[in-house]
Amino acid sequence: MPLSSSEAPESSCRHHTYSRKQKSLGLLCTNFLSFYDRGGVEVVGLDEAASKLGVERRRIYDIVNVLEGVGVLARKAKNKYTWKGFEAIPKALQELKEEGLRENLSSFDKHRSSNYEKVSYDDNDDEDECDSNPNTGSQNDNSIPSGIVKSTAASRFDNRKEKSLGLLTQNFVKLFVCSKADLISLDEVAKLLLGDAHNSSIMRTKVRRLYDIANVLSSLKLIEKTHTAEARKPAFRWLGLRGKPESGSDDALAESRKRTFGADVTNICFKRNKVDSSPDGDRNDNLKLQNQIKVENEVTIADRSALCQDFSNSYQFGPFAPATVAKVGGSDNKATQTHDWDSFASTYRPQYHNQALRELFAHYMEAWKSWYTEVAGKKPIQQVS
DNA sequence: CCATCCCGCCACGAG
DNA sequence: CTCGTGGCGGGATGG
Numbered sequence: 001m002p003l004s005s006s007e008a009p010e011s012s013c014r015h016h017t018y019s020r021k022q023k024s025l026g027l028l029c030t031n032f033l034s035f036y037d038r039g040g041v042e043v044v045g046l047d048e049a050a051s052k053l054g055v056e057r058r059r060i061y062d063i064v065n066v067l068e069g070v071g072v073l074a075r076k077a078k079n080k081y082t083w084k085g086f087e088a089i090p091k092a093l094q095e096l097k098e099e100g101l102r103e104n105l106s107s108f109d110k111h112r113s114s115n116y117e118k119v120s121y122d123d124n125d126d127e128d129e130c131d132s133n134p135n136t137g138s139q140n141d142n143s144i145p146s147g148i149v150k151s152t153a154a155s156r157f158d159n160r161k162e163k164s165l166g167l168l169t170q171n172f173v174k175l176f177v178c179s180k181a182d183l184i185s186l187d188e189v190a191k192l193l194l195g196d197a198h199n200s201s202i203m204r205t206k207v208r209r210l211y212d213i214a215n216v217l218s219s220l221k222l223i224e225k226t227h228t229a230e231a232r233k234p235a236f237r238w239l240g241l242r243g244k245p246e247s248g249s250d251d252a253l254a255e256s257r258k259r260t261f262g263a264d265v266t267n268i269c270f271k272r273n274k275v276d277s278s279p280d281g282d283r284n285d286n287l288k289l290q291n292q293i294k295v296e297n298e299v300t301i302a303d304r305s306a307l308c309q310d311f312s313n314s315y316q317f318g319p320f321a322p323a324t325v326a327k328v329g330g331s332d333n334k335a336t337q338t339h340d341w342d343s344f345a346s347t348y349r350p351q352y353h354n355q356a357l358r359e360l361f362a363h364y365m366e367a368w369k370s371w372y373t374e375v376a377g378k379k380p381i382q383q384v385s
Numbered sequence: 386c387c388a389t390c391c392c393g394c395c396a397c398g399a400g
Numbered sequence: 401c402t403c404g405t406g407g408c409g410g411g412a413t414g415g
Contacts, residue, residue: 020413023391046404058393061406078399078404164407186388205408211390234388 026215028055029063033072033219036083044073044081062165066216069169089220090241093177100174168193168206169213176223176238185228185235186210 021027031053036044046064050057064081067073071092073081171193176182184192190207214236217223224237 018413020389020391025390056393057404058406059391061404065406201409207388208390208409209407211388215390 023055024215025059025062025212026219028053028059029067029216029219032060032063037085041083043076044083046079046081062212063216065165066169066213067220069166070173070217070220070222072220086220089222093173093241096170096174097177100178164209165213168209169217172210172213172217173222176240182238182240183226183228183235185231185233187233189236 032049035049035052044064046057046060049064050060053060064073068075068081069092071088072084072086074084076082172189175184175189175192186207190203190210193206193210214223214225218225221239222241224239226235226237227233228235
């Protein structure tokens with residue numbers, strides 16, 4: 001690769017400090033999302049995604065699992081998922097809400113006193129989704145006939161599988177969607193979600209997963225990471241749905257905004273130097289500077305004014321506005337200190353902006369060019385080995 | 386220090 | 401057996 005020196009946003013750091021942020025799940029997810037949000041994609045192949053995004057398979061599973069929990073994706077077959085899109089979110093949330101309320105009737109979690117194996121398991125029927133295709137070959141869901149309270153199914157320590165991530169995600173979401181609270185601290189979530197805690201070991205593991213989920217949900221803009229008011233405890237704030245141009249009769253295309261991405265989204269592979277460098281001068285130098293410029297960051301208003309989300313079933317949120325304002329050119333922020341960063345933008349607003357928080361900014365990248373190229377000539381780039 | 390969380394080993398289940 | 405999946409936790413990174 002000719003290192004044509006285009007303007008590299010990145011600078012300094014001669015020794016290419018490996019940065020975790022570059023490979024974070026959240027970022028990866030953002031790429032994933034923007035990649036498949038372009039018109040017309042319907043099926044998502046795991047391998048395809050993996051190579052396209054330049055990551056290992058394993059990571060794709062993480063993303064896909066949580067996205068499925070929110071309805072954006074649906075498992076179709078081995079190695080394949082169906083892209084439902086963002087417009088599937090409202091519905092999924094609605095279902096999650098009802099479901100959550102239902103199971104919530106019997107027991108108030110809150111004080112869970114001593115119940116060792118309580119582990120609030122709740123299986124869930126999960127989305128059924130009115131699928132357009134009635135016919136199906138293999139069936140998957142084992143629906144227990146309306147086991148309202150779920151009874152003691154699960155003989156055995158039941159599901160060796162389906163134990164986490166997907167479910168954890170849904171439970172996490174239910175938690176927000178079922179209560180009016182919109183800010184929950186991390187450990188609250190952990191305790192609530194897995195009712196056991198006690199043993200720090202188990203909880204620690206769960207918390208890790210929670211971070212994973214949180215990252216993905218953050219990419220979706222469903223939540224945001226913050227910390228409780230005064231305390232320094234990390235917490236999550238529910239942003240909920242943003243103004244979706246949704247209306248009764250939806251139509252397939254026309255949906256929300258689409259972010260296009262030009263060029264490669266591929267993350268370069270920089271491994272996290274495990275034992276680190278081979279003594280013999282690593283030649284990795286600095287060449288490849290990735291030009292993965294991140295777009296992103298459109299804030300949605302979490303209409304704070306409304307305490308209660310709504311009790312009405314219909315989701316008519318949108319106290320306002322479409323978030324589709326795009327700004328070309330992108331370099332709008334004249335940060336005092338050059339904050340261009342290399343990549344990574346989005347969800348970080350460490351400073352306390354008391355009220356200026358709800359602003360709407362969206363920087364969008366160009367990409368139109370690439371887009372054209374693609375449309376016109378079909379991008380030849382494709383090395384799916 | 387502690388919060389965050391990437392990496393990838395390895396256990397499952399299906400073919 | 402191989403292969404697709406995805407728990408799970410060590411331990412590195414960032415603040």
